[in-house]
Amino acid sequence: MKDFGTSSDPAVKAQLDRLAALSVPQGRLGLETIRALLARLGDPHLALPPVFHVAGTNGKGSTCAFLRAMLEAQGHRVHAATSPHLVRYNERIRVAGELISDARLAEVLAEVLDAGSDLAPSFFEVTIAASFLEFARVPADACVVEVGLGGRFDATNVIPRPAVCGIAALGIDHERFLLAPDNDVPAEPLARIAFEKAGIAKPGVPLVTFGYPPEAATAVERVADRIGAPRFAQGTDGGWIADAAGDRIAYADARGTLSLPFPALPGLHQAHNAALAVAMLRHQQAVSVSPEAMAAGIRAARWPARLQRLASGPLTGEREVWLDGGHNPSAGATLAQHFAGQRLHLVIGMIEGKNPMALVGPLAPSLASLTAVPVPDHDHHPPEAFGEIARGAPDVAAALADLPDDNLPVLIAGSLYLAGEVLRLNDEWPD
Structure with missing residues (x-):
C-alpha cells in the first residue's frame, strides 16, 4: 500500500x-x-x-x-x-x-x-x-x-x-x-x-x-x-x-x-x-x-501537492498542470475559488469512501473535461461515480495524452496518494 x-x-x-x-x-x-x-x-x-x-x-x-x-x-x-x-x-x-x-x-x-x-x-x-x-x-x-x-x-x-x-x-x-x-x-x-x-x-x-x-x-x-x-x-x-x-x-x-x-x-x-x-x-x-x-x-514556505504548479517534466511536458491532494467539500470550495472564471481540464482519482462529487460539484462551472483515473494501490471510484461527463483513463499519463491541445490548464486532484504518484512520475520529489 x-x-x-x-x-x-x-x-x-x-x-x-x-x-x-x-x-x-x-x-x-x-x-x-x-x-x-x-x-x-x-x-x-x-x-x-x-x-x-x-x-x-x-x-x-x-x-x-x-x-x-x-x-x-x-x-x-x-x-x-x-x-x-x-x-x-x-x-x-x-x-x-x-x-x-x-x-x-x-x-x-x-x-x-x-x-x-x-x-x-x-x-x-x-x-x-x-x-x-x-x-x-x-x-x-x-x-x-x-x-x-x-x-x-x-x-x-x-x-x-x-x-x-x-x-x-x-x-x-x-x-x-x-x-x-x-x-x-x-x-x-x-x-x-x-x-x-x-x-x-x-x-x-x-x-x-x-x-x-x-x-x-x-x-x-x-x-x-x-x-x-x-x-x-x-x-x-x-x-x-x-x-x-x-x-x-x-x-x-x-x-x-x-x-x-x-x-x-x-x-x-x-x-x-x-x-x-x-x-x-x-x-x-x-x-x-x-x-x-x-x-x-x-x-x-513550500508545501507540495497543495495547489502546486508542476514544472515541465517527463509527465507534464510543457503544459500548465496543477496538482492538489484535496478530496473533501472544503477543498472543492477552495479549488473552485482559485479557478473561478477559468476553463480547465480535471483529472481526478479518489479512493473509495470519499465523496466523488466533493470536488466535481464546486468545480463544475469551470470544467472543459473530466477524466477519472485509478489511485495506485488503493480501491477507488470508477468514472461513472463522477457524473455523466466523466470518462476513464488507465493512468494519469494516458489522461494527459488524451486531452486536446487547447492551452487550457489541467488540474490533477482527488487524493494525496495520487498526488505522490504524479510527483514521482514528474521527477519532483519533495525534499
Whole structure:
C-alpha cells in the first residue's frame, strides 16, 4: 500500500514491510498504546523542544509549513512531524531541518517496532513514536507536529504541554472515525468535528483558532473552557484578525499590527493559513520570532501537492498542470475559488469512501473535461461515480495524452496518494 511506501534502501524497506503488516484492532480508540510504547522507549515525548501542535480538516499541513519556515527564517533549528508522505516515507520525519536519512530511519523504526512487538501498535503510532524518539536525541529549538486524524485520540496528543496549539479550517472528512457514535459529544456533524479537533487543547496552553460557524465555535469554546486553555480565535474580542487583500496580509492582535506579504503558495486560503501560523507564534512565549522572520518565512514556505504548479517534466511536458491532494467539500470550495472564471481540464482519482462529487460539484462551472483515473494501490471510484461527463483513463499519463491541445490548464486532484504518484512520475520529489 502507498501509505507505507517503498524504498531503494534494503534496510529501510525491511522496516517499511514490518510497518505494512501492522493493523489496528477494530474499534480501538485511546492513547493507551502509544503511551505504553513511548514508556518503553524512555518517554521521548517528554524531552522535546517547544512544540507547536496543529490540528484541522484542511490547511493544517500548510500551517505547519509556514511555522517551520518562519522559525527557520529566525535561525532556529526545527523538527517537524507531518503526514502523509507523498513519495518517500522519510518526508514524515524532518530532523533539525532535514529529512531523516535512510540509515537513521531504518535504525529508529527497528528500535520502535522491536520495543512494541507485543503491543499491536498502529502504523501511525509507530511513526509518531519513531519521530519523537529521533527528535529527543537531536538538539533543536522547536518542534512542529501535525495531527494525523482528529485530535482527541490522535497519537500526537500525548504531548503534555506544547508551547501553543492551533486549529486550522474545519470541514466534514473522515466521517467513519470522527462522526462515530459516542457519549457526551455534540450531535451536529461540524460541532462534533470541532470537538474532536479541540481535543488537543491543554491546561494553560494557548489555543489559537480560526473563526468558525456558531455550532463549531461553541464546541471549541466549551472544550477550551473545560480544559482551562486560553482561546484566541480569529475575529473575536481578545483574539486576532487578518485581512488578505491586494498583495498584503493585514494582521492585528493585542500586541499590535503587522503588514505581511502574501505567500508564494498560491490561493487566498494560504494567506489565511499563514496568518494562523503568525497568530500561533504571537500567542506563545517559548520561542522568539521577529516580524521580519515571519515575513521571510511566509515567502519561503513550500508545501507540495497543495495547489502546486508542476514544472515541465517527463509527465507534464510543457503544459500548465496543477496538482492538489484535496478530496473533501472544503477543498472543492477552495479549488473552485482559485479557478473561478477559468476553463480547465480535471483529472481526478479518489479512493473509495470519499465523496466523488466533493470536488466535481464546486468545480463544475469551470470544467472543459473530466477524466477519472485509478489511485495506485488503493480501491477507488470508477468514472461513472463522477457524473455523466466523466470518462476513464488507465493512468494519469494516458489522461494527459488524451486531452486536446487547447492551452487550457489541467488540474490533477482527488487524493494525496495520487498526488505522490504524479510527483514521482514528474521527477519532483519533495525534499
